Amino acid sequence: MINSFINYMNESVRSIIKIGFFRFSHMTQGTTWMDPRPNHYAAFQSFCATLPLPDGYEQSRDARGNIYFIDHNNKQTCWDDPRPSKYFH
Numbered sequence: 001m002i003n004s005f006i007n008y009m010n011e012s013v014r015s016i017i018k019i020g021f022f023r024f025s026h027m028t029q030g031t032t033w034m035d036p037r038p039n040h041y042a043a044f045q046s047f048c049a050t051l052p053l054p055d056g057y058e059q060s061r062d063a064r065g066n067i068y069f070i071d072h073n074n075k076q077t078c079w080d081d082p083r084p085s086k087y088f089h
Contacts, residue, residue, distance in 0.1 A: 048083045057082055 053059060056073035070077050 045081070048081055051083045051087055054082050054086045
């Protein structure tokens, strides 16, 4: 009995791995195989870039053109934009 249950679970897991996962949209009441999060993340990052930096922060670029942030209050630098945590947490 236990062995048949384990075999059933193994087959179920294999089926899920082969098929993949679909997503349900509550707004459109439809399903999709595409993950919608990357588009939302890019839009959110673009929106955050329009907000002012927190007090004591400065945005700069390294020699390769990558953006980083300078926190003058704590005398630290970081790659992560501080605006999302300031405005949305």
